[in-house]
Amino acid sequence: MEHFPILSFITFFPIVGMIIVLFLPKTRTTLIKGLTVFVTGIQVVAAAVILSLYDYTLGGINDPSTFQFIEKFRWIEIEGFAWLGTIKIDYFLGIDGLSVPMLLLTAIVTFIAAISSWSIDKSVKGYFAMFLLLDTGMMGVFVALDFFLFYVFWELMLLPMYFLIGIWGGPRREYAAIKFFLYTLLGSIFILLVMIGLYFSAQETLADGTKVFTFNILALMDTANYSEIGILSPLNPANLRFIAYLALFIGFAIKIPMFPFHTWLPDAHVEAPTAISVILAGILLKMGTYGILRFSYPIFPDITHQLIWYIALFGMINIIYGALCAMAQKDFKKLIAYSSVSHMGFVMLGMASLNSIGIAGAILQMFNHGTITAMLFLLVGVIYDRAHIRDLDAFGGLANQMPVFTGFTTVAFFAAIGLPGLSAFISEAFVFVGAFGYEPIRALAIISTLGILLGAGYMLWTLQRVFLGSLKEKWNTLPDLTFREYAMLIPLTLIIIFLGVYPSAMLDLMNSSVNQIVRFMDDAKILYGSLGIF
């Protein structure tokens, strides 16, 4: 098993699936769907294998030796002349406690999204080809340890997403798709700039002792690798690290999406087909926060320390603002979308706390929000498939008509409002504990607690509007859940409950990495202090 490149497998297996799909005749829709489900299923299995082989004690983050399942070989190697530095880019995959939860999340959510895509009937072939391509992109983002590779995967997602929204989406799909595309592309050009800037600021020392410019993010985290002249080098008194940090942060913030860059989200969600909304909210949003934790924090610890309060502030704004916006929505899907904005705010708040509990809470919240919001979107999809509208006020009293559906929805909603016993509670509690424990952002943490009140407000209100009260005449024919829908919802429900009762299952996974990153940030504060950065 050690020699089997399982990360490459889990990343590129969907591509294989895509190629097969492309060669299948477009009439064999069932086969195509089945194949996709199978491929994603294999991914889940692979993820399980990874989990079973994963060593909980290793930290990762900035220490190459403690990364696991590392696959590293020279990808691009260009021997330059004297006056031109050689370019060496690695194909460098590896996972630590930060990536594993995301990897699991991606595998699971994609699998479930694949199942939920079964209802697609319009040019099936194209859909599933795009779907699988997207899958590879997402998986790659979470396992890549080379900035260049990461960027390739990051961009790889855009196009499939554009088509998936634009072709199979709702009435205003073109608009939503282009909006999504533009926003994210705008974000990624910032990332690209920083990437190149970093490339010229740090030099990695190879085995043979030669120093070369590098995209290796682990090397980029080590101040020893920086040169005095690099524009993004902390040793360079006239460096542009601050601007670069902002650029990188905006790049990721657009994905999160952080206020005020969030406006693509509601449109994209509302227009996208159910499965895609699930993936969008379940996985893509996490990439923003993941990116911040993986790149902004360890590569720019100095600036992070300077700006930490603002990160927390925006987290708070996201929480309150998203919740208030959600409260005013009439469209079921929009409401869920805004709730995502609010919940991602918790993640940012937790990240800003810079202590184990807070960051652990943030990562856990990423995972939990992934599962919960996926479930919510699936549920919206269920009702939309039946009623073909999403207007909250149009419903009412569905509890008697579709009791099982109501049951699942109730669980999901309660999870979303952080009810103890369900997964989100622990993560949100940890976020608060962490944020409260970090003196600079304590006040923000206190204000943010309003978020859980508002959350309860709009969620319960929605619950009431849709399910409680007396049943409207026209809905008394809606059937309850089908087998396929059970298949999608039950796993998520189980995960949500399980993690609510036994969060250690996930926390232990990330614990050592969390400690590692916290230690790294603290050390960095001292180190950079000694460098006279602060």
Place this chain on the structure above:
Amino acid sequence: MTEQLLIKFSILILFLPLIGFIVALLFGKRFSRIYLFENIVLFISFVLSVILVYAKLAYFIDSTITSEIQWITVGSTTIELGIELDNIAVLMILVVMIISLLVHLFSIAYMKGDSRYNRYFAYLGLFTFSMSGIVLTHNILMMYIFWELVGISSYLLIGFWYEKKSASDAAKKAFIVNRIGDIGMLAGVLMLFITYDTFTFDKIFDQISQGILPFNSEFWLTVTGLLIFCGAIGKSAQFPLHVWLPDAMEGPTPVSALIHAATMVAAGVYLVVKVFTMLTGDALFIIAIIGMLSALIPATIALTQNDIKRVLAYSTVSQLGYMIMALGVGAFTFAFFHLITHAFFKACLFLGSGSVIHGMHHEQDIRNMGGLRKKMPLTYATFLISSIAISGVPLTSGFLSKDGILAGTFAFGSLTGHWLFAIVGFLVAMLTAFYMFRLVILTFHGEPRNKDKYDHAHESPFIMVMPLVVLAGLSFFFWYTPNPLDASKGWVVTEWIKPPQISVPENARYDFMKTDILAQDGKIDGYPVSYSQKYTKAVHQAHYPAMLLSLLVAGLGILMAFVIYQWKKLDADKLALKMKPLYNISYNKWYFDEIYDATFVAGTTGLSKLLAKFDLKVIDGIVDGSATVTRGTSTFSGRFDNIVVDGLVNFMAYLSGFIGLIFRRFQTGKVQTYIVMVIFSLVILLFIFKSL
């Protein structure tokens, strides 16, 4: 009988109802009789709890049994799950189990024929589980968790008949108002955690007694205490968050009896009891004031309400306020004692009202009742007994506990000079007696005011009456003390319930709580010493005057009730007219709901609407506005609009399009024009760069 066994028992007690819940929920559709299973498991845990209490009091009366397992490890800190059995906890669990069991039995008949029969019992199971969790847990995080869980189960049960808008509204209101309190509590928990890096009560208290304080200041200790108390304000429906409880009466009556009279609302009191040791004097004083207000205001409201359950609801709030006030003035023992006694007779009252409502075919307005005495004698008898008990007439449990509380306030007055609590205490006692008997008289005495309803009225079946009888029986003195006039002679308040060692720094306490030397040695003229010698003295000096006074006021209240409603010597309506403003205030519940709706609710919803608009209009296109304006003015952007998108993007697109348009303008198609432009640009370039 080893400690481990007790722990096992308590775990069983805790989880059996949960199992009942899950089973009843999952198979409720399939098997119609599944509720029986739920009842059985509950009965088992009831039996276990009896054994538990017996064993605890018999063998480990002075020791606290704890056991914990590690739950989460993050960074350096670990969080445990644990159980802590002290006398208070076991007594509380017993109370919970007794009432829960009785309510179950009562419900079997009361809820018969409901479409979601099994679901109902499932929820009851969930509640029982969460409530026992609150009681048994040994750390405040778990307590918070179960705190939320009871909130949810109460939400589910209040909204059980969700077809009624009022029901679902009430449920939502209850949950959200509770959440407000919980946020405060959460903040308190966070304060504790960041200070002591643990959630476990004992560890926290130990560190406090070692003088470790939040931010090293007693002020912050006070704040922390009050923040945690916020949780109690929410759950125990204390002023100003009491508004949810009356609405909660939308739920089935047995639920009101179990949750909103006996147990869950008492959880707030229980919380204060649990953290009593870390409450500073200032904190206690504020708590006392809040308790006082909560005791007084609802009592005045209860005078004029006509819905039988609402009257009881307000009396519940008022009684809870009583307990809180008692804790505030340091009458720890009697506060908890009153919690127990009140649990029984208030449950009895609610179930009685349930029986009445059942008998009257879901009629709740007392103006349509009257004379039911003959129709449902048993219900009447039990109801009467409990009313006597709550009014504080001797020979009842209520007398004992209430008298103790009044004595406490009295003593507090004498020690600190704050007599207000005592005065309010007695006033509320009188009001209580008055409105309770108003209720009794209007319901059971006199002539039936609604004939046909009266004709169809009937006594409830045995399974409903039996719980009433049991609870009424529990409202007599002899369960608690041999001496009907003095609880201090009995075992409950002397042996079982003991005030804890105060761990707050000396100078942050009430004076009378400061430890003086004499307090250490055993008893003072037969009484166990609580806190300090002079406090104990003061309490016992206060005892007899308090007792007499309370008898007086209770009698007065009852008398007035009879005068007005039984013998009609005074016309109630005339009285109402005479003091119109007062009457209105009371009748309209001091306009709390209106005020809150006007301020907070409207505020929030308004803000959210505003922000949503903001989001749509402003964020989604800072210059969308200008873009639209220009769209109006310019001819092309209509065409342009469907090429690209709105919002901020729209603006960028608009701008880009505009620039593009400028560039397009050059492309006239006339080659000579191009050449002229080339010449011009040559000139310009030359001018630009000749300087460089």
Place this chain on the structure above:
Amino acid sequence: MTEIGLNHFLIVSTVLFSLGIFGIVTRKNAVMVLMGIELVLNAANINFIAFAKYGGFGYQGQLVALFVIVLAAAEAAIALAIVLNIYKTFSTVDVDQIDTLKD
């Protein structure tokens, strides 16, 4: 009146050049536009030869002039062919009317 020097020739060429350009951009008739181009080329030629003489650069300049003359001929031929073609398709040779291709 100074003695004739390089500058005089340069002035002539400059003016010729400018007139040529002016003709190109102003005249409607395509043929006259072509005439303008010829003027421009001639102006350049004068430059070459003048520089060659006054700079003492030898025959190079004259050679260039020769080449240019040949090129001018070729260009004129092709341009006229195109103009004829335009005349066939548009039945006008007014350059300012040939503007169907534009934004």
Place this chain on the structure above:
Amino acid sequence: MDLNLSYLFESLYLIKPEIVISIALVLVVTVDLFFSKDTPIKKKNLLAYISLAGTVAAAYFVIEQFGITAFAFAVSGSKGMMVVDAFGAFFKLLILLSTFLVIYFSIRSREITEGSDRLGEYYTLLLGMVLGMMFLVSSSDLILIYVSLELVSLSSYVLAGFTKHSLRNSEASLKYVIYGGVSSGIMLFGISILYGLTGSTNLYEINSLIQPASINNLALLLSGLMIFTGIGFKISAAPFHFWTPDVYEGSPLPFTAFLSVASKAAGFALLIRFIKITFIQSVDTIGNWHLLTLIDWQTFLIVLSILTMTLGNFAALWQSNMKRLLAYSSIAHAGYILLGLVVMTNQGLIAMLIYFAIYALMNLGAFFVVILIENRIQSEELDDYKGLGYTSPVLAASLAIFMISLIGLPPTAGFIAKLYIFIALIDVDMVMAAFIALLNTVVSLYYYIKVLKNIYLVRPETEPPAIAVTPFNLVILVVLLIPVLLFGVYFTPLVNFATNSITLLGF
């Protein structure tokens, strides 16, 4: 005074590729004589095959002389008229490659084959143009430069109006000839001034002559600008680009493709050679060029390149005609490529070469798809593209890939091209320029995606016809697709090739 022709023969060996092309040209002319007006098109394609063969042979010789760096036609003592070096070879290969493809396109193209009675002229002119370009990229003497430029221009004037019966064609050729005539006139005048200043037309000699800054800067600047007018006209850099959209739209598609790649390439080669040889002072060890400080070169070029790309991208937003859209996009790309020159380092030069190679591939690919579609539906209007994604998936998919590459998204080669430009820029701390260029990329997304939107997202009321792809066309398509995708993920060979091709004779 006697003729020593020895150096002449040596030189002839150095211009084998050019000779081959001219032979092919003459061959085409002669063979064409044997065809009558009504010879079937099949037979006439023989001309195309001759030209193809000529291109291949020329390419072979170019590769053969890849390593060589030498002057050609240099009388003893003087610098030569031509230089043969890797840089030139790179562009010659590029030109020949695009010629090859364009000839193939022409065989397939409806527009060309309809005017079958003049196929002979068509290929003759095409080869003439190629010949001119090949001289252009390797000539080191202003006179030769001017003549070969004229050769290119003259043949392209005619080709632009090849299907002369259509209005668009003849208009295009007229505009082209007038615009071209003027700009070449201006260029000539500029050359004359430079000649006057230095007394030489040889770039190397001029360089050595102007090393002492005794020369009047203003006159030099003026002449430089006027010469740049001619070059800018070829590479269609703003503000000398005005002809581009009109001529591109008017010309027959294969020729438009040829213009957008080959003649641009020649123009850029000329520009680089001109600047780097004429105005260079020294190239230091890390590959930074130090130019004579006549003007602020960087500012000058930045202004031009930013102007060019911005203009191209923004104007393209509005286009609804595929040709015109591609015309503007080619202007924009010219801007990006100029950025590579801005940095004035070998790194930048490498970036330019890489960009050009990739640009040629993806642009030709896009044009090929457009040609195939045009053959079927006789239109390049975007509105007529609606729904093509469903009726003819292969074409649509490949067009999509080319578009993505033109935007510059990974994992396509277009990304690598842009990446290298930005690397070059940031390497010399020109962050702002890079940022603007990137914003331009975002803008360009609009119109490239618009194409895809029409193809896939919009479902027209009437389904467009299904366009079958013949095996041959498929092969060519794949041949273009593979590198566009492959270089996106593995660009080592390309970069090495470019790195080895930046050696200009002398520097």
Place this chain on the structure above:
Amino acid sequence: MNVYDLIFYLFAAITLLSAFFVVSTRNIVHAAFYLIFTFFGVAGIYVLLGADFVAIVQIIVYIGGILILLLFGVMLTNKITSVQIKSGAFQTIPAAIGVGLFAGILGAVLIRTSWKTIEPIIPESTTTGLGYLLMNEYVIVFELLGILLLIALIGAASMARK
């Protein structure tokens, strides 16, 4: 004020005046004829500059070739019978400004530039010199011009023929 100067001014005047008429007259045929004088004047200037051969070529090629070509153009694209021989001007003002500015700059720069001049030597027949040059350095250009002419021939033919 010697003869040389007089001749120069004469030729310059002829050239520029006729050139001015070329670009200003409304009658195309007149323009064409004015062009003859321009070319003649330029040829004269060549002679003054000692480029006799070039002057000859100028006269032969331009006046004998190009001009005829242009006249043909004029004839073929206008109906002599009608008075449609006239041709208007277009965008005169901006053109005047632009070209004026440019000419101004150009002239100013050219005059202000310090050209390295030597005392002009009156050369003997230039033909041989040109011949050698043509056959040595510039042979490749010469060849290329040949091809160019061929291309031009073919191109023009293919363009012009029916």
